[in-house]
Amino acid sequence: MRTSDSLISAAPLWRRAGAGIVAALASILVLGTVAAVWPNPFFIRMVPTKGYEIPLLLTQSSLFGVYVMVRRPACGLRRMGFASAINFLGVACPICNKVLLLIFGATALMTYFEPVRLYVGILGTGLGVLAIVTQLWRRSAHDIIGDAAQAATR
Template sequence: MIGAGFVRTIGSSRRAIAWGTATAIGVFSLFGVVTGLIPNPLYVRMVPRTAVDYLFLVSTALLAGVYAAQRVATTVPGGDRTSPSKNEDRVMMGGLVGGFLAVGCPICNVFLLALFSSSALMTYFDPLRPLLGVFSVALLAGLIHLRHRRTCSVCEP
């Protein structure tokens, strides 16, 4: 649950809200177009779209936006970006990659297709995509929660 201190921290920075909104829209648009969840003439999806794909797309985009807003709001201008932030960024990228793989067409992904055959992807990887989506959303939400607990001085008792 998002505390009142977090809302005040984010609400006090229009820059943070702008970055968060731009990030969420960017992730949604990029992942949606590249995976074919947003129909477009550049890409034809070979696996049918499901409601779960859209759920993970929206969740991943929203969580990426919240992370970006949180990161901008809690970074001191000219401040030190130390190794914990780099580790958090790595976890965030892992969550985004997992979210992308969870919503993507498994037999259209060139990287996966180069590693495995299309029949292996449909047999073994496609049934695991929802689990990958749950894991990536949980990873992103957990990162946001831990970062909130560490950086929110107003919320501590």
């Protein structure tokens, strides 16, 4: 009987890479459209972009694709999901985010949050890197433990 952890090693690299590429492209498309980083008929951006939103979005989406490629199916997406949410706050228009607008108000957002949006996006990217490193460390530790268990049963 195969466990879900052994399925990742059974899946070919091209399939994992393909899933990662599809996830990254979907992330770019969905988050970029919702954040109105480019003109689209669905969302209008109230605060103009500053030039760093698209590179942050591309970086975070690429990290998400890598995470999808390396993660074990039994593991959740909590770390990467949190990192993506923080990055999205750095990329998205602060006035267009209704939750932030209701909590802080437009004046507070433009005065205090707008100047640090870049750093919030960088923090989200850093958390994404941490999620990938943690996943790789857990995966290699799992492989080492699995190899040791197989050697012990021989």
